[in-house]
Amino acid sequence: MLDKTDTPPGTPEPAPSRVAKPVALGAADVKAILKAELKRRGLTYADLVERLAQQGVIETEANLRNKISRGAFTATFFMQCLIAAGCEAVQITPPRRD
DSSP states (O other): OTTTTTTTTTTTOOOOOOOOOOOOOOOOHHHHHHHHHHHTTTOHHHHHHHHHHHTTTOOOOOHHHHHHHHTTTHHHHHHHHHHHHTOOOOOOOOOOOO
């Protein structure tokens, strides 16, 4: 007699799941995404401070550096930075850590 967990002999293996695993982004990942976008565009923190000021977002370079270093900032601030940097699209998957 077959147990509920047993399969009869000759039964094909189930196909592997093709559902993508959910991606969990943490503060370190969000910080890495922002820093990568700045680097990709050759922007410094000083450049970002100037561009944010043009949007009416006033930050000092030291404050900006600390916020980004901690990775603890709001989604609004993240989007303001991306827009100031000239991003029209961003890849949200975490960077590889090889």
